[in-house]
Amino acid sequence: MNYLKINIEKPAEFVSGGLFVSDVPWTHSRRIVDSFEIIIGISGCLYISQGQAEYEVKPGDVLLILPGQMHQGYRMCESGISFYWFHFTADREYALLDEHQLSEELSKLNKPDSAKMFSEAYIPLFYAPSRVERVNILFQQLQHVVNSNYYTRQAAHYIATSLLIELSEQMIKDYYNSSKLPQGDKIISEMIEWIRVHMREDISVSDVAEKFTYNKDYLSRFFKKRTGFHLQEYIHLMKMSKAKELLTRSSQSIKDVAEFVGFRDEKYFMRLFKKYENMTPTEYRQAFYKIHMNNH
DSSP: OOEEEEEOSSOOEEEEEEEEEOSSOBOOOOBOOSSEEEEEEEESOEEEEETTEEEEEOTTOEEEEOTTOOEEEOSOBOTTOEEEEEEEEOSSOEEEEOHHHHHHHHGGGGSTTHHHHOOEEEEESEEOOTTHHHHHHHHHHHHHHHTTTOSOTHHHHHHHHHHHHHHHHHHHHHHHHSTTSOHHHHHHHHHHHHHHHTTTSOOOHHHHHHHTTOOHHHHHHHHHHHHSSOHHHHHHHHHHHHHHHHHHHOOOOHHHHHHHTTOSOHHHHHHHHHHHHSSOHHHHHHHHHHHHHHTO
């Protein structure tokens, strides 16, 4: 399978979209377009090829058509065929990744500041999302906005981009839960997600070990071998990453920031912050503001 890697720092641009329904047998026309197209199967089966690949798009399936690619129906669809569709463009260059390249990209998720690193969405060319109803809801919201004569068209761009992000997020979660990953990597992925979700709590290595029924010492060695980080260090780095974001994007006090990321002891938080960042939270915030002012 191939995957589209697309930069979403700037929203994708919605072009057009709708619900296709045919009450008679129908075949998709032969054509090449200069935009991306997402097709979401609703009922029946759409028989469509892209390049040399033939697809059967059934209810719940999502197909991505690439710009400049010949696509056409290769078999007659039965009456009652229906699917959602929408076209979008993107300003920046995109890339197509194979399974190995995708695996290398997703390995970045093991890093505690990965949330700040990822500015791309990863969309499979053909995929059956496990929660397609979430995708359908976003599409319906997209159509509502498009047909409500909003004063700004940006709303459609942002919802279309949210739909792409939803597809990407579901693919990543499904990928880590699939048989493509060794069992050890699946467990690490689950631990990392659990730490991320519970990052605001006062969690420890013992808490993670108890949750995943591991011996604490063994778990620490296992985690270090798989990620390169000691588990306690990883938990702290996750919290520091969120703290840095709050320090630079909000006016919360140091005490409030510490409590938000799960530290009841403000002084202990400050000591840890200086250990990992080589400056105090206040110094970090001041440094950010100076840099920000110098850029204007």
